[in-house]
Amino acid sequence: MSATAIQLSVRNVSKSFYGKAGEVRVLDDLSFDIHQRDFVSIIGPSGCGKTTIFNIIAGLIEADAGTMQHHGEPIGSLRGRVGYMMQKDLLFPWRTVLGNVLLGLETRGVGRDAAEAKARQYLKSFGLTGFENVYPKTLSGGMRQRVALIRTLIMDPDILLLDEPFSALDYQTRLYLEGVLKEAVETYHKTVILVTHDIDEAVALSKRVVVLSGRPARVKVVHDIDIAAHSPIAARADHRFSDYFHQLCAELDIQTEKTA
Structure with missing residues (x-):
């Protein structure tokens, strides 16, 4: 080391x-x-x-x-x-899974098409394809934390x-x-x-x-x-x-x- x-x-x-x-x-x-x-x-x-x-x-x-x-x-x-992930997933309940993942990229001014393509690739990598338009309240705790992890990682x-x-x-x-x-x-x-x-x-x-x-x-x-x-x-x-x-x-x- x-x-x-x-x-x-x-x-x-x-x-x-x-x-x-x-x-x-x-x-x-x-x-x-x-x-x-x-x-x-x-x-x-x-x-x-x-x-x-x-x-x-x-x-x-x-x-x-x-x-x-x-x-x-x-x-x-x-x-x-830094990417800061806590015990609580802190997902916005009024945004879909895709919307939550896109939030950080939106604040950075990344174009919609590029941001969405990147978000969908991350969702695919984490086994969440098909859940893009689902709201957090319908997800299990483990799935919510996967979304929170993606939201953290996607900002590099x-x-x-x-x-x-x-x-x-x-x-x-x-x-x-x-x-x-x-x-x-x-x-x-x-x-x-x-x-x-x-x-x-x-x-x-x-x-x-x-x-x-x-x-x-x-x-x-x-x-x-x-x-x-x-x-x-x-x-x-x-x-x-x-x-x-x-x-x-x-x-x-x-x-x-x-x-x-």
Whole structure:
């Protein structure tokens, strides 16, 4: 990994919020690197500030201190250069599947014919041909998240920020969509940062896992995940999967019963 170019460098980032109870320090001197075509999961205790990190990278909020570099150039944020996908699909109910996918291209001023051709190609790739004129309320949760993923990818962002995008779905659907995501990332050569509470998911999808401490969050350790399996299901069958899983549980002080 050291030979791979660093795409995003986060250095010494701190952030506090203020309320009636006074200052709440969320991030404290946080530093990590994201490499070109990396797939990094960020895990940590609930409420430690994982989403706050995403909001700073995306330019939705400002850090109190610290710096970021994108391909070696200092930046304030990656506003306009990231695709941000959340747990809620945030599809517009009054727009069809095609209309939702086209939204970002429309705001960029892409011509209707070119935008629609691109959107239809993405829908075909994700198995959604025939659903172009359907409204979100008639789709399953998994299909809605596929549409949300297409809407994110079609804008060709430098980095995908995925904030627990599958956590509200049943396990079978999550496994399927993890595979869809992995294939899409490889097809479109994307760099991904995933926030998840699911250690199983982090190991199955990631090249590296960043473990955060409790609030205020700092990086405790970064684990390289050396599993070459193409699919998340195959990754779970790898003989190293259990060891990685238990190592990460130990970092988070989660008690597990290790089996032989």
